Amino acid sequence: MSDLVCPHCHTELLHNANTCSGCQAEVEYGVPSSAFILLLIAAIFTGVATRNMTLGGWVALTTVLVGGSVVLNMLFANRIAFKR
Numbered sequence: 001m002s003d004l005v006c007p008h009c010h011t012e013l014l015h016n017a018n019t020c021s022g023c024q025a026e027v028e029y030g031v032p033s034s035a036f037i038l039l040l041i042a043a044i045f046t047g048v049a050t051r052n053m054t055l056g057g058w059v060a061l062t063t064v065l066v067g068g069s070v071v072l073n074m075l076f077a078n079r080i081a082f083k084r
Contacts, residue, residue, distance in 0.1 A: 008022075010022075026083045
């Protein structure tokens with residue numbers, strides 16, 4: 001894989017680095033945590049709204065959670081974020 005360049009201090013990093021060696025910025029790959037939290041809230045809301053968490057509600061919750069996870073992983077497959 002190619003090397004990364006930190007947008008804060010312009011230090012070159014290896015692709016799997018967790019922190020920048022120059023400015024200690026945290027490197028985050030893939031789906032942001034907040035997206036998974038929003039997906040979980042949406043799945044719970046869907047499950048409760050569909051027959052008040054009976055079997056149909058659980059099926060709806062699981063479908064939204066699994067399907068949403070697949071979509072999020074596809075959308076954020078190439079995401080790399082530097083956080084300070």
